Amino acid sequence: MASPPPPPTTVRRNPPRRGRPALTPGPTPAPAPAPTPATATTTLRSRRRKAPVISRLLDAEPAVAASPLPPPPPTPADVAVSPPPAAATALTSSTSSQPAGAEERLKVYLRIRPLPAPERERGGRPAAARAKAKELPPPKKPPPTGVCLVATGPGSVALTVPQAKLVDHRRGRTATEVFDGFSAVLPPDSTQNDIFTQVMNPLVDEFLGGKSGLLVAMGPTGSGKTHTVFGTARNPGLVPQTLQKIFTAADESEGGNQSPRSFYLSVFEILCEGKGERILDLLSDAAELVLQQSGTIKGLKEVAISNVMDAESLLSRGMLKRSTAATDANMESSRSQCIIIIRAAHKNIDQQSEHPISGPVLTIADLAGAERKKNTGNKGSRLLESNFINNTSMVFGLCLRALLDHQKNQKKTLEKHFKNSMLTKYLKDYLEGRKKMTLILNVKPGEDDYADTSYLLRQASPYMKIRYTSLDESSDLVSQKRTNVSLVCQENKKKRKVNKPEPEVLTQAHLNSELQRVPRSEQIMKNLFNALWTVSKQKLSESEVAVKRMQELLRDKDIENIELKKELDYLKARCSHEKFPIAEDTHVKESNAASIAQSSVSQSNQTDMVSSDAALENFHLSTELVQKISEESTYSDPEMSSAYCDMTEKSVDCDTSVANLIDEQELSSRYLKKEESCTPDVTEPKCDLKKENTEIMGQVGNKESDGSESRSEQTSAPDGGVTHAPSHLDDPSELSFTELHIVPCNLSAQFTDIQVSEKAPTEQSEEEELSSNTEVESIHHDVDIKEMKHHDYPSSSQEANSDTGDNRPSIELQGMGAAQQNPDELVHELGRCEPMLKEAAAEHAHGRQVPDEGLPQTKASIAPTKDCQAEGTADDKKENLGMEEANEDLCASKPRENTKKTTRRRLRPRSDMTLKEFTGLDIDAMDSKRAADGGGAQSATVAGRSDALIRLLRAKPQPMRPRWG
Numbered sequence: 001m002a003s004p005p006p007p008p009t010t011v012r013r014n015p016p017r018r019g020r021p022a023l024t025p026g027p028t029p030a031p032a033p034a035p036t037p038a039t040a041t042t043t044l045r046s047r048r049r050k051a052p053v054i055s056r057l058l059d060a061e062p063a064v065a066a067s068p069l070p071p072p073p074p075t076p077a078d079v080a081v082s083p084p085p086a087a088a089t090a091l092t093s094s095t096s097s098q099p100a101g102a103e104e105r106l107k108v109y110l111r112i113r114p115l116p117a118p119e120r121e122r123g124g125r126p127a128a129a130r131a132k133a134k135e136l137p138p139p140k141k142p143p144p145t146g147v148c149l150v151a152t153g154p155g156s157v158a159l160t161v162p163q164a165k166l167v168d169h170r171r172g173r174t175a176t177e178v179f180d181g182f183s184a185v186l187p188p189d190s191t192q193n194d195i196f197t198q199v200m201n202p203l204v205d206e207f208l209g210g211k212s213g214l215l216v217a218m219g220p221t222g223s224g225k226t227h228t229v230f231g232t233a234r235n236p237g238l239v240p241q242t243l244q245k246i247f248t249a250a251d252e253s254e255g256g257n258q259s260p261r262s263f264y265l266s267v268f269e270i271l272c273e274g275k276g277e278r279i280l281d282l283l284s285d286a287a288e289l290v291l292q293q294s295g296t297i298k299g300l301k302e303v304a305i306s307n308v309m310d311a312e313s314l315l316s317r318g319m320l321k322r323s324t325a326a327t328d329a330n331m332e333s334s335r336s337q338c339i340i341i342i343r344a345a346h347k348n349i350d351q352q353s354e355h356p357i358s359g360p361v362l363t364i365a366d367l368a369g370a371e372r373k374k375n376t377g378n379k380g381s382r383l384l385e386s387n388f389i390n391n392t393s394m395v396f397g398l399c400l401r402a403l404l405d406h407q408k409n410q411k412k413t414l415e416k417h418f419k420n421s422m423l424t425k426y427l428k429d430y431l432e433g434r435k436k437m438t439l440i441l442n443v444k445p446g447e448d449d450y451a452d453t454s455y456l457l458r459q460a461s462p463y464m465k466i467r468y469t470s471l472d473e474s475s476d477l478v479s480q481k482r483t484n485v486s487l488v489c490q491e492n493k494k495k496r497k498v499n500k501p502e503p504e505v506l507t508q509a510h511l512n513s514e515l516q517r518v519p520r521s522e523q524i525m526k527n528l529f530n531a532l533w534t535v536s537k538q539k540l541s542e543s544e545v546a547v548k549r550m551q552e553l554l555r556d557k558d559i560e561n562i563e564l565k566k567e568l569d570y571l572k573a574r575c576s577h578e579k580f581p582i583a584e585d586t587h588v589k590e591s592n593a594a595s596i597a598q599s600s601v602s603q604s605n606q607t608d609m610v611s612s613d614a615a616l617e618n619f620h621l622s623t624e625l626v627q628k629i630s631e632e633s634t635y636s637d638p639e640m641s642s643a644y645c646d647m648t649e650k651s652v653d654c655d656t657s658v659a660n661l662i663d664e665q666e667l668s669s670r671y672l673k674k675e676e677s678c679t680p681d682v683t684e685p686k687c688d689l690k691k692e693n694t695e696i697m698g699q700v701g702n703k704e705s706d707g708s709e710s711r712s713e714q715t716s717a718p719d720g721g722v723t724h725a726p727s728h729l730d731d732p733s734e735l736s737f738t739e740l741h742i743v744p745c746n747l748s749a750q751f752t753d754i755q756v757s758e759k760a761p762t763e764q765s766e767e768e769e770l771s772s773n774t775e776v777e778s779i780h781h782d783v784d785i786k787e788m789k790h791h792d793y794p795s796s797s798q799e800a801n802s803d804t805g806d807n808r809p810s811i812e813l814q815g816m817g818a819a820q821q822n823p824d825e826l827v828h829e830l831g832r833c834e835p836m837l838k839e840a841a842a843e844h845a846h847g848r849q850v851p852d853e854g855l856p857q858t859k860a861s862i863a864p865t866k867d868c869q870a871e872g873t874a875d876d877k878k879e880n881l882g883m884e885e886a887n888e889d890l891c892a893s894k895p896r897e898n899t900k901k902t903t904r905r906r907l908r909p910r911s912d913m914t915l916k917e918f919t920g921l922d923i924d925a926m927d928s929k930r931a932a933d934g935g936g937a938q939s940a941t942v943a944g945r946s947d948a949l950i951r952l953l954r955a956k957p958q959p960m961r962p963r964w965g
């Protein structure tokens with residue numbers, strides 16, 4: 001049993017101010033119009049499925065039965081100071097009415113949707129229906145339960161606080177707020193046509209008259225915004241009716257004298273995506289749209305519409321794509337802000353023109369309704385959508401509030417709240433008062449919706465005071481800018497009117513403000529330049545690294561190219577060898593032989609495993625080959641060449657010698673030709689000299705490798721006296737005067753061939769120098785012959801260490817330093833050694849009693865191995881014990897025929913070696929022959945040959961000529 005409501009108590013409130021919602025104790029909320037049963041059924045069915053326009057066209061039914069607005073309930077008597085009821089009515093009428101000719105204000109319409117079925121069941125309508133059925137008189141005072149908002153006038157509503165919302169001590173009393181100033185209050189029984197007539201028709205008229213306009217439907221969720229905008233098939237909403245009117249008007253205008261117009265339709269939505277916003281075109285399958293800085297949407301499809309049916313069909317298809325979802329508050333709640341754009345364009349006189357003149361734009365926005373979590377029960381993504389929707393609604397309201405504040409106080413700058421959402425960015429022109437806008441507030445009158453309704457009314461009531469002082473009717477950007485400029489000018493003009501400052505003061509203030517901006521601009525530019533500089537440096541460093549890499553790459557490629565070139569040359573040589581076997585083969589073999597010889601010699605130097613016998617045999621063989629090749633090269637006989645190849649295959653060492661000797665032959669022949677011209681005596685032993693050269697070069701090649709070792713031993717002699725390498729002293733074959741003479745013409749070429757044929761020219765020149773040094777060093781070794789004699793006699797050796805007399809060679813053993821002496825000096829030194837040579841020759845001619853002794857020494861001289869060096873080193877160590885013992889050890893393996901010759905034998909090896917190397921290998925044969933003949937006759941020949949060679953030595957040596965010159 002519901003107790004009867006207590007009598008309304010008077011709630012004293014401040015008298016309502018103009019333009020502000022007044023909480024009045026006055027009117028009792030008007031009862032909602034009683035819907036018919038059919039209406040309730042229709043409403044329930046439509047809630048089950050929120051169909052787009054087309055489907056709604058099929059099952060549309062009037063949402064509420066049209067019923068006249070009930071008369072305002074009698075105002076409860078206020079005994080105390082309650083304002084008279086007429087006061088509220090007068091206030092409402094005074095605020096809602098605008099004086100004619102006054103500045104235009106923002107139009108705000110309020111539509112109260114009918115209560116849904118449950119609320120209606122709670123209200124008194126069943127009783128009214130029963131009374132109507134029983135034909136009873138309706139109750140005089142319908143129960144006010146279930147409804148909190150009633151229309152109290154054409155532009156006013158009364159919002160009554162539900163009893164459940166009142167605090168305890170105020171329960172039983174009625175607290176009502178009156179909101180007036182609306183352009184029109186559309187009660188729940190208003191039809192869609194009524195809404196269009198009152199709300200949209202003025203906008204459409206202005207649109208057809210060339211003025212842009214915007215209608216925004218606002219309100220909480222489920223308040224009927226979508227229903228108002230799109231409607232149903234039987235109760236089409238504002239958009240379908242607008243399209244109908246537009247085309248009707250267009251048809252009428254075509255019949256008249258007005259210029260023809262074309263219309264275009266665009267529909268898009270702004271929805272939430274994560275924490276951001278997204279724009280989707282609902283008329284095309286295109287992907288996301290882009291909102292540009294100018295407020296235009298890039299890529300938005302604009303479809304030309306020519307009649308209502310096509311336009312509605314297009315609109316229905318677009319609405320099918322709109323984002324909707326079911327919530328506790330609405331079965332098909334919009335989750336996005338939907339915007340419909342109808343653009344009119346004046347057709348040109350030339351109908352074929354594709355660029356009609358841009359005309360006004362009529363925009364209709366169906367915003368998503370604000371939601372409360374407890375009402376919607378949203379979770380997860382729905383809750384995110386709720387936040388997005390509420391934020392957008394809040395930003396929209398803030399923009400309007402800021403515009404109002406700015407209009408109230410021109411000093412206050414217009415806040416740029418529109419930047420906070422895409423919707424407000426797009427509607428910036430409207431929210432800044434440059435274009436005309438109309439609001440329609442949709443509210444629910446139920447008590448349960450009191451909070452939402454109250455909030456919306458409180459929020460939107462001030463918007464009615466927004467004025468349009470300078471509207472921008474053109475839609476193009478240029479006009480907008482012009483309007484902005486005019487607004488600014490107007491603003492400045494008003495400022496001047498208010499403050500009336502002097503022009504100088506204004507200028508100064510302007511300059512001051514500009515000066516304040518300068519440092520910030522400077523800072524911004526500085527930061528910008530710093531960022532650019534950093535980026536540039538980084539790019540530069542990266543580029544440098546890339547350049548370095550490229551250079552390295554190029555270098556590697558160059559190396560590869562060189563190697564390939566070498567290979568190519570080699571292949572060319574081989575090809576040409578096949579074409580010209582003899583000549584090219586010789587050349588190629590020369591290089592190959594040189595390299596092989598180099599490896600052979602180095603191997604010999606490293607391992608010392610080459611036996612002297614084998615070397616001697618190779619040299620013999622080489623000498624023969626030189627002669628053969630020199631003959632073959634003149635005839636270029638392929639058979640001979642193949643024979644040569646066969647021979648070279650037998651022994652690589654032999655090849656080496658042959659190849660070396662080819663060069664040597666050329667060089668020595670040149671040299672000897674010159675020598676022939678000046679010393680004809682030397683022509684006789686030419687062939688022998690070649691053989692000797694071959695032999696000597698083998699020595700030099702080995703000696704060179706040991707030279708540094710010998711020098712190091714010389715310099716590291718502990719006694720500080722005249723020391724020498726044991727290998728030089730103990731191996732008499734290395735101390736040859738023949739070297740002194742032969743080497744200048746052959747040594748460089750031969751030795752270079754063996755050692756550095758594969759090296760670069762600079763290295764080769766160094767090697768040449770080294771070989772010449774070696775050559776000069778060999779002179780030192782020969783000069784040491786005298787010292788050898790001292791070594792033979794330890795007492796004399798002791799004297800030699802301390803003696804610096806004339807007999808001692810002036811050339812000091814200073815390693816490479818000694819080798820750098822002038823050849824003239826060398827010849828001078830040779831002259832000083834001449835007596836010793838003669839003595840040696842004499843000894844060889846007369847004193848050689850044992851012919852066999854020369855052979856082993858010669859063999860040892862050809863290829864001094866490490867064994868010999870080690871032997872020499874051992875001998876060197878024994879030097880403290882006496883060189884005599886060492887020499888005896890050295891010759892221990894040699895047969896000794898009698899003890900009488902022991903004294904001579906000490907000198908014989910030296911002299912024997914000297915003459916052997918001087919005269920060549922044929923000395924063995926000579927020795928044999930001499931041994932057979934008694935040696936008397938040949939000794940003179942040998943002596944003569946020695947004299948000839950000494951003369952040759954005296955002659956100024958041929959200056960070294962580079963091989964590659």
Ligand SMILES: Nc1ncnc2c1ncn2[C@@H]1O[C@H](COP(=O)(O)OP(=O)(O)OP(=O)(O)O)[C@@H](O)[C@H]1O
Nearest residue numbers: 047063113221222223224225226227330333334369
């Ligand atoms: N004036 C009306 N007459 C009859 N039914 C209405 C009316 N207004 C709204 N409705 C019904 O109320 C329900 C919700 O309406 P609607 O979807 O238009 O609300 P909304 O404001 O668009 O909600 P949301 O913001 O969640 O999208 C719909 O089923 C609609 O048919």
